[in-house]
Amino acid sequence: MIQVRRSAWCTFTIAALALTVQEARSDNPFERALKTFGSDAAVKGYVQPLQDLVGANMSSGWYRSAYVPSSGLNISFNVVGMAALLNDDLKNYDAPTPPGFTQKTFRTATVFGKKGALVNDSSRLSYRGTDGAINASFFPLATLQATIGHIQGTEVIVRGIHLPEVSGFPKVTFWGVGARHSINQYLWDDDKAPIFIALGVFYNKISIGDIVEAKSLVLGPQVGTQLSILELYGGVAYTNSTMKLHFTSSQAGSPVIDVELEAKDKVRGTLGAALNLGFLHLNLDANIGSVTNLSAMLGFGF
Amino acid sequence: MKSKLVLFLLLVFLTTVGADCVNDPIVVALAVDPIKGCYPVNTGNGSFSGTTTVTLKDLIPSDFRDKLKGIRVYDVSVKVEGPYPSGNVSGNGYVRFDSGPELHVLSFSGQYSAFANGVSLLNSGGLITPASGFRQFLSQISDLNNLPTQATLRGQGSGPAATQSFSVCIIISLQADATAN
Numbered sequence A: 001m002i003q004v005r006r007s008a009w010c011t012f013t014i015a016a017l018a019l020t021v022q023e024a025r026s027d028n029p030f031e032r033a034l035k036t037f038g039s040d041a042a043v044k045g046y047v048q049p050l051q052d053l054v055g056a057n058m059s060s061g062w063y064r065s066a067y068v069p070s071s072g073l074n075i076s077f078n079v080v081g082m083a084a085l086l087n088d089d090l091k092n093y094d095a096p097t098p099p100g101f102t103q104k105t106f107r108t109a110t111v112f113g114k115k116g117a118l119v120n121d122s123s124r125l126s127y128r129g130t131d132g133a134i135n136a137s138f139f140p141l142a143t144l145q146a147t148i149g150h151i152q153g154t155e156v157i158v159r160g161i162h163l164p165e166v167s168g169f170p171k172v173t174f175w176g177v178g179a180r181h182s183i184n185q186y187l188w189d190d191d192k193a194p195i196f197i198a199l200g201v202f203y204n205k206i207s208i209g210d211i212v213e214a215k216s217l218v219l220g221p222q223v224g225t226q227l228s229i230l231e232l233y234g235g236v237a238y239t240n241s242t243m244k245l246h247f248t249s250s251q252a253g254s255p256v257i258d259v260e261l262e263a264k265d266k267v268r269g270t271l272g273a274a275l276n277l278g279f280l281h282l283n284l285d286a287n288i289g290s291v292t293n294l295s296a297m298l299g300f301g302f
Numbered sequence B: 001m002k003s004k005l006v007l008f009l010l011l012v013f014l015t016t017v018g019a020d021c022v023n024d025p026i027v028v029a030l031a032v033d034p035i036k037g038c039y040p041v042n043t044g045n046g047s048f049s050g051t052t053t054v055t056l057k058d059l060i061p062s063d064f065r066d067k068l069k070g071i072r073v074y075d076v077s078v079k080v081e082g083p084y085p086s087g088n089v090s091g092n093g094y095v096r097f098d099s100g101p102e103l104h105v106l107s108f109s110g111q112y113s114a115f116a117n118g119v120s121l122l123n124s125g126g127l128i129t130p131a132s133g134f135r136q137f138l139s140q141i142s143d144l145n146n147l148p149t150q151a152t153l154r155g156q157g158s159g160p161a162a163t164q165s166f167s168v169c170i171i172i173s174l175q176a177d178a179t180a181n
Helices: A008-017 A029-034 A040-058 B002-016 B062-067 B134-141
Strands: A074-085 A092-096 A105-109 A118-120 A126-128 A138-151 A154-163 A172-182 A196-208 A212-227 A230-248 A256-262 A267-277 A280-288 A293-301 B027-031 B035-040 B047-055 B068-081 B088-097 B102-111 B128-130 B150-158 B167-179
Touching (some): A040 A212, A040 A256, A126 B167, A138 A172, A138 A293, A172 A212, A196 A230, B062 B068, B062 B167, B068 B088, B068 B102, B088 B134, B102 B134
Antiparallel strands (some): A074 A138, A074 A293, A092 A105, A118 A126, A154 A172, A230 A256, A280 A293, B035 B047, B047 B150, B068 B167, B088 B102, B088 B150, B102 B128
16 A cells, blocks of 8 residues: 655655745755755765765666657657665765864764764764765656657757755756667668667756756667567666755854765666557666666657 | 646655655754863963853854754864963863853863964873863763853963963864754
8 A cells, every 4th residue: 555654755745746836945954954064075975975866867767768760750748757776875974083083984874864973082072973864765856858859860858847845855956958869770771670779968957955956967879679569778878977065054164165076977777678558658767877776757759 | 737647646656665754853963163262371470361251052053053952072172372482381271161160171281382283182192181070071061951051261371481472272172963954
């Protein structure tokens, strides 16, 4: 039985989906937690997993096939859901202790962790890490997406969504644009191609609240084959995903924190399957890198 | 409207399989302003003595003052500021919370030059030692149920005769726990 948890996150999602507009507050718990970091170095370890997960999500869900028709008008509208899986490595990091502590680093919660750890020095002085802000087993992202083509075996893809701030999670603005080009058109006619090959390039940008901005560039080939209504596909992609954080710290002296993070993944692989049922298309794929994520797409079009 | 409905259903599904929530509470660790007292050394006899009183909640960023969960000390240091003379300095630091007893928190002794860049109790090389009231000081400042309103830091000590004015500073570095939601 599906049980919708009465939680802030759930409230966020449901309310966001209902597309209700709530008055944005200047700070939410997520932003307030970030603003308690007093240095670029300290905030990096805490937030790095967010970048890895957002980067993985933004890199996925762009296609449900390696087939790009060489000509003809085709339009489809899709809803894409991505979920990057959170393993334990993403929930804790080695934070620096203040100068002088015997223990130079201590393992404490990232933004996705639980309680901040306490480190005690032999001198009886102690230091604590900040609690994690988000308790989740995966980090989701969803978007509306449209694909239009095809001229000379090329299609254009646009995606985007705006979610208002709800229940402590800041507003999210997400958009992306991409293009794919058929390679197999140079080798075979579309209806005689044993496999489909395409090249794609995709760009995304996401803003979370006023302080987080992430961009992602994805470039790579896809290969697939069609077996009646079932299509199997895969791809390899070079990804470059960066995140900027900019805010004034709540710490003593209110330093301005200006951090740029880069996702660990540079190469990600995709394996997926799609069902093509006339106007209705459904697919699911797994995207593998240092962070694994799943993406599913439900589309209508021709 | 169809796309909104589909989006709604998809994301409701996502919420049911793992994305719990924003943690409640989120306890954030704030490095707040330190308790710092700088005591001018008398030119002539080289002695120094003085007090500094702070309201503890004033050290906390205003956003978090009403959400305080605890205070801890993560460093105590001594630093000389200004043109110090050569020779040894020795001194003591005391803290009184509100109208309670004065606690002898630390003693320090060594060449003035050794304190020029600050010496931390965490790595003092014997230049700073905790005194008899150190444990009680740590205990009282972290007792949220009886969180003191004010702390009065007193520094006193002596050194060689000085010809130029300079100060001996005692710095107590604090971290505060507060909820972010």
